[in-house]
Amino acid sequence: MNILVLGRHGQLGQSLEDILPKTYPNSIFWDRQSLDLQQFDDIEHQLTAQRPDVIVNATAYTAVDQAESNKKLAFAVNQHAVGRVADYCAKNDVPLLHVSTDYVFDGLGQQPYVETDEPNPSGIYGASKLAGERAIADSGCWYVILRTAWVFSEYGQNFLKTMLRLGSERDSLAIVSDQVGCPTYAGDLAFALLTILKSIENGTCSWGLYHYAGDSAVSWYEFASAIFAQAKDAGLGVPEHVTAIATEEYPTPAPRPAWSVLDSSLFTSAFGQAASDWQRGIKTCLRALNHPSQ
Numbered sequence: 001m002n003i004l005v006l007g008r009h010g011q012l013g014q015s016l017e018d019i020l021p022k023t024y025p026n027s028i029f030w031d032r033q034s035l036d037l038q039q040f041d042d043i044e045h046q047l048t049a050q051r052p053d054v055i056v057n058a059t060a061y062t063a064v065d066q067a068e069s070n071k072k073l074a075f076a077v078n079q080h081a082v083g084r085v086a087d088y089c090a091k092n093d094v095p096l097l098h099v100s101t102d103y104v105f106d107g108l109g110q111q112p113y114v115e116t117d118e119p120n121p122s123g124i125y126g127a128s129k130l131a132g133e134r135a136i137a138d139s140g141c142w143y144v145i146l147r148t149a150w151v152f153s154e155y156g157q158n159f160l161k162t163m164l165r166l167g168s169e170r171d172s173l174a175i176v177s178d179q180v181g182c183p184t185y186a187g188d189l190a191f192a193l194l195t196i197l198k199s200i201e202n203g204t205c206s207w208g209l210y211h212y213a214g215d216s217a218v219s220w221y222e223f224a225s226a227i228f229a230q231a232k233d234a235g236l237g238v239p240e241h242v243t244a245i246a247t248e249e250y251p252t253p254a255p256r257p258a259w260s261v262l263d264s265s266l267f268t269s270a271f272g273q274a275a276s277d278w279q280r281g282i283k284t285c286l287r288a289l290n291h292p293s294q
């Protein structure tokens, strides 16, 4: 199967490049130079020239706070470009695997969100990602959309890497404790996409929308504490004091959902893969960051 991955240099794109070629040696990874999704008119032309069997879209405009003042760009990448890719897929019978976000919900829930819960994004990023989901569904292509949350990895910029950097620089840190979510290791998310690709190959894919995130819910404060506990065991510098603070003590341009807990059980029953074991993900990241060549 010829798989085309868009978003080569993102967290998920790099995690996919670590594993996909072992099963699918013909996988191709495109970065922004290969296809800039803001150039809408290039999309169909480039995809037609490549003729992939399946497309995995690991791209997104992910700057949650900047999206508030950059609405046009957020919607260009997360809705309009996604719609163009989906239209190509519908026209050419090419399955599309796509990734979306917990930010499609307003975070006012009290139970883990399931796929049938009504989205109601409170910021531009979430609204643009929801519009992208709808563009895919409206295109009529074969698709699987995975909504995920709190993605971290050894690659790019993410909460784990920020904590490790700040932890080595400062004696004390204050971390928000009234936002709760499910941290997701990008390596597990990449593996979930590989599982879907295998099901497409053997003709058993259960198409549709799924949640795929961490296997338990924690606050940012608890997530940071778990990172520091493992970092300390690994001999890394950690802050002496980590304090829990409220969201209003750490204001951001985009509102953050207080409750970002995704229920991954539908995905597990459809594809047989458990939710992301994020504690193990922390361990894998620390090992990769300490020994980059392994």
Ligand SMILES: NC(=O)c1ccc[n+]([C@@H]2O[C@H](COP(=O)([O-])OP(=O)(O)OC[C@H]3O[C@@H](n4cnc5c(N)ncnc54)[C@H](OP(=O)(O)O)[C@@H]3O)[C@@H](O)[C@H]2O)c1
Residues within 6 Å of the ligand: 007, 008, 009, 010, 011, 012, 013, 031, 032, 035, 036, 037, 038, 058, 059, 060, 061, 062, 077, 099, 100, 101, 102, 129, 148, 149, 150, 151, 152, 156, 157
């Ligand atoms: N990170 C999270 O916490 C989180 C949470 C929930 C859902 N998600 C979703 O998970 C998916 C993967 O996220 P991630 O963390 O891997 O994102 P990321 O690290 O920010 O990577 C995003 C990728 O999109 C590419 N991109 C952005 N604009 C582009 C354009 N105009 N043309 C071509 N490529 C473009 C970037 O290219 P450059 O490298 O050239 O910039 C980068 O490779 C996304 O759909 C995201 O919405 C992420």
